[in-house]
Amino acid sequence: MNQCVDQLVLALLPPDRIASVTWLARNPEGSLMAREAQRVGINHGLAEEVVRQQPDLVVAGGFTTPATRGLLKRxxxxxxxxxxxESFDDIRRITRQVAKAVGEEKRGETLIARMDRxxxxLARDPGPSLRVAAWDGAGFSARKGSLFDAVLKAAGATNVANEPPASGYGKPDTEVLLATAPTLLVKGAGMGRRPGLRDNVERHPLVRRYWDGARTMTIRQAYYLCGTPMVADAAVQLRxxxxxxAAKIRRPLPFAATRRL
Structure with missing residues (x-):
């Protein structure tokens, strides 16, 4: 009943052992297991659906509706x-938790071992450090301690959101972006996002002038949204x-003489 935990269930169990997963698990923008989710039934987080499906176990996340969880428990x-x-250690812990609950400890350890390999x-071949700004409409994202930051680091990027002056900002700011002079903007593709005032910074003439085109990457939120062993695949792809x-960028930013590509 949770988009992230459901991906673990799909990785651990064959379809005939899964009564349903949340409908969000079928969205490839947010789920690395969207194809597998097409092979099982879905739910919309309603207790009535669970009662009809009569599962032996309900797997819920911290964001699953408290009222639904409470009713099902009663x-x-x-x-x-x-x-x-929010970290690779967290991924190891929750993978073992779910694997034990569904009786697939060996499969869980296999998933963890593959992620660790x-x-x-990736650590053996980091390549040149690439300075990026993890950027969304709400500001500099991927703060230290977040899964997004961990995935960027594993992929060989240095996230300027964790350096001054950007580290002191929780909102988009054109002047701060110019001061940090990242080589690339890395933006998560918003799922169902609607236009709003926060888009004004992204459309600022200076942002468009210096970061439009080759200097902006848009990646699936599935790369960093959910902590599962499959995010290691995403880190490999992201690298x-x-x-x-970076190979398409021919010249450094004109105001970043002391910065490295």
Whole structure:
């Protein structure tokens, strides 16, 4: 009943053991297991749906509606509640939690071992450090301690959101962006996002002048939204995308003489 935890369930179990996953698990912008989710039923977080499906276990997340969780508990449905993961250590912990609950500890350890191998391979070949601004309509994103920051670091990027002056800002600011002079803007593709006043910074003439085109990357939120062992695959893909984007940049920013590409 949670977009992130459902991806773990899909990775651990065959379709015939899954009564349903949240409908959001089928959205490829937010789920790395969207294809697998097409093979099982879906729910919309309603207790009535769970009662009809009669599962042996309900797997919920911290953001699953409290009223739904409370009702299902009162009705006697076994339930585990899984925290949101913000680090690779968190991913290891919750993968083991869900794997144990569904009786697939060996499969869980296999997923963790594969993730750790991929992270080790990325660390052995970091390449030149690439300064990026993780950027969205709400400001400099991917703060230190977030999963997005961990994925960027694993992919070989240095996130200027964690350096002065950007580290002191929680909102988009053109002057701060100019001062940090990142080589690339890395933007998460918003899911169902509507236009608003916060888009004004992204459309600022200076932002368009210096970062439009080759200097802006838009990536799927699935790369960093949910903490599952599959984010290591996303980090591998992101590294290739970052390197390809950097290769297209021919000249440094004119105001970044002391900064590195």
């Amino acid at each position: 009705l006697g449905y076994p339930m585990i509640e899984v925290d949101h993961a 991929q992270l080790a391979e 290739e995308e970052l390197r390809a984007a």
